Amino acid sequence: MGPLIPIAISLATKFAPFLLGKLFGNDAEKTAKKITDVAQMVTGATTPEQAQSVIEQDPAIAAQFHERMKELELEFYREDTARFREIHETIRADMSSKDDFARRWRPFYGYCVAGSWVLMFVVLFAGFIYGMIVEQLEVIIGAYAKLSEAVFPLWGIALTVLGYNIRKRSQDKIIATGEKETGLFSSIIGAIKG
Numbered sequence: 001m002g003p004l005i006p007i008a009i010s011l012a013t014k015f016a017p018f019l020l021g022k023l024f025g026n027d028a029e030k031t032a033k034k035i036t037d038v039a040q041m042v043t044g045a046t047t048p049e050q051a052q053s054v055i056e057q058d059p060a061i062a063a064q065f066h067e068r069m070k071e072l073e074l075e076f077y078r079e080d081t082a083r084f085r086e087i088h089e090t091i092r093a094d095m096s097s098k099d100d101f102a103r104r105w106r107p108f109y110g111y112c113v114a115g116s117w118v119l120m121f122v123v124l125f126a127g128f129i130y131g132m133i134v135e136q137l138e139v140i141i142g143a144y145a146k147l148s149e150a151v152f153p154l155w156g157i158a159l160t161v162l163g164y165n166i167r168k169r170s171q172d173k174i175i176a177t178g179e180k181e182t183g184l185f186s187s188i189i190g191a192i193k194g
Contacts, residue, residue, distance in 0.1 A: 007048045008032035011039060011055065015062060016069035022076060031076075038068045091168060106165040113162050120151070 012019045022031040039051035131140030
């Protein structure tokens with residue numbers, strides 16, 4: 001964790017909670033720099049620590065900082081929208097492709113993830129049973145802990161992509177058939193909108 005991230009998290013928690021999600025992940029340093037730069041600009045402080053102190057002590061400066069954070073949030077929304085638009089255009093190109101595999105890569109990806117998931121748990125279960133038989137269970141559990149540190153972030157990425165693909169494929173089918181979206185989540189959203 002970079003030196004600016006704790007300061008940015010503290011500021012975002014109190015004055016811009018909508019930006020907290022941006023302070024975790026690949027662009028956390030860049031986001032933290034933007035937040036602390038705005039804090040320094042609003043306060044006129046020379047360091048992020050001084051800026052944080054001024055913002056926390058002066059309600060008028062805190063209100064100005066909060067307004068600037070809303071502008072920063074809008075900037076991030078615009079970046080996300082442009083990125084999602086590009087993803088959507090790529091998916092549309094895949095769907096209109098003459099190549100069967102290009103059109104079917106999302107279901108194929110889903111089957112691969114499901115197969116990998118099942119295989120991983122079968123192997124983990126077999127290792128657990130083996131550890132019980134040869135009485136080396138503590139070694140196996142220690143190895144599982146190290147393995148999970150390496151594997152779970154990868155599963156997070158794979159399952160995120162799979163979730164997006166499933167949602168997008170469902171929307172594509174609904175558009176293609178002209179039917180209304182059904183399901184518990186859609187019903188709840190419809191009730192809220194109505």
